[in-house]
Amino acid sequence: MLKKAYSVETKLACIEMKKAGKSNKVITVKVLEELSEVEQLRLQV
Template sequence: MVKKAYSLETKLACIEMKKAGKSNKVIMETLGIKNVSQVKTWWRWYENDELHRFYQPVGKQYTYGKGLEQLSEVEQLCLQVELLKKYRSLIRKSIK
């Protein structure tokens, strides 16, 4: 059995399609993903704000620093901005 490694672009496209309301089956067919659990895993990472996981290679789990030291400062700041946007939207929803 060979592990399939998906590019960062594929992972992010999957998340965007999922946010747009596409079904897992449509996402899998469009992006060539072979297993539905992969889509669910990526979505769970997104929902839990574990965006650093999208950047780590297959079989590499980072325990210290979550692997962000390999990212440039700009990429780290982009991840922080995305996280803050998500928190802001959650706060707005909870106020309503």
């Protein structure tokens, strides 16, 4: 369930970033940072 949510959010983030004209490398770094933040929050709970 969580992986599906991540992939949908990741896809949306990529689309948003592409609209903004950023490179795939930037998108990948940004998404990885966001996912790690989500993981940290999940571990704290």
